[in-house]
Amino acid sequence: MPELPEVETIRLSLAKNIVGKTIKSIQVLSPKQFVGDVDSIVRQNIVSIDRKGKVMAIKLSNNLYLSIHLKMSGQILFSKNVDHAVYGHPVAKANTSTMPGKTTRIIIEFADNSAIFFNDLRKFGWIKLGNKPEEPMGPDVLSADFTVNHLKKVLSSSRKPIKVLLLDQDKIAGIGNIYANDSLWEAKINPLRVANTLNDVEVGELYKGILTIIHEGIKYKGSSSADEAYVLPDASKGGYQHHRRVYHRTGLPCLRDGHKIMRVRQAGRSSFFCPHCQK
DNA sequence: CATCATACCTGTTCGC
DNA sequence: TGCGAACAGGTATGAT
Numbered sequence: 001m002p003e004l005p006e007v008e009t010i011r012l013s014l015a016k017n018i019v020g021k022t023i024k025s026i027q028v029l030s031p032k033q034f035v036g037d038v039d040s041i042v043r044q045n046i047v048s049i050d051r052k053g054k055v056m057a058i059k060l061s062n063n064l065y066l067s068i069h070l071k072m073s074g075q076i077l078f079s080k081n082v083d084h085a086v087y088g089h090p091v092a093k094a095n096t097s098t099m100p101g102k103t104t105r106i107i108i109e110f111a112d113n114s115a116i117f118f119n120d121l122r123k124f125g126w127i128k129l130g131n132k133p134e135e136p137m138g139p140d141v142l143s144a145d146f147t148v149n150h151l152k153k154v155l156s157s158s159r160k161p162i163k164v165l166l167l168d169q170d171k172i173a174g175i176g177n178i179y180a181n182d183s184l185w186e187a188k189i190n191p192l193r194v195a196n197t198l199n200d201v202e203v204g205e206l207y208k209g210i211l212t213i214i215h216e217g218i219k220y221k222g223s224s225s226a227d228e229a230y231v232l233p234d235a236s237k238g239g240y241q242h243h244r245r246v247y248h249r250t251g252l253p254c255l256r257d258g259h260k261i262m263r264v265r266q267a268g269r270s271s272f273f274c275p276h277c278q279k
Numbered sequence: 280c281a282t283c284a285t286a287c288c289t290g291t292t293c294g295c
Numbered sequence: 296t297g298c299g300a301a302c303a304g305g306t307a308t309g310a311t
Binding site: 054176223230269 | 302303304305
């Protein structure tokens, strides 16, 4: 679920709430989802929180890093008081408005009695402790290394469909299914196009489209529609779902020309596009 | 080497 | 209404 804009929104919120705090305890309720020695994070301070692509890395005072990947259904909720972790409204799906809930997998408590809850219905997400962050290989979309020339190089060496390629975190880090589809609409490029057939003008448009859409995702604090688990750490919802271009808009009119949005399947995932204006 | 299908989980929604 | 199939933000792995 969470793609770059969602993870960045969570990172900024967490940074405000937990940097400088001391970890008092950790409870791992789903053992497969935590990798590392739990005891070595106790009594450490939170130094900073970084992000590359969809992975967050919390730096601790003993120079270890807690890397977090939310995969499809992960959430991070913050509560000022672990004993009264009640949120203003129900969070997504099966969760109740109090924590821990039935999808809570890991709880980290701080010395001031505040806490974060790692919820994950589908159990694909993880938290890993190590001496460096777990990072995807590709440059982050927001980094200086993500240039139009980098995009050109990545595309020219692949015969994959362009949308499938955009999801490859070893090539570019941070783009997921929502923002890949919407970026291609923005650039008027069909998701089925073979990557190395895009000309320089099209690569330029795609580069601009990716940056436009990712920045818009961050501006609206991520995408939280009814079928998405994502919420902010205070359980409030993001707003990008009201600004989607094509994602989950099958049969609805294209925002540019009114033709019906189509859905196709690529590498096991849904792709959405306007058959009229995306060439 | 590159690309595709499958597995990992659990819950909700769709189609007959 | 009931019930199995399809689907959901992602990615590691093995198969082709």
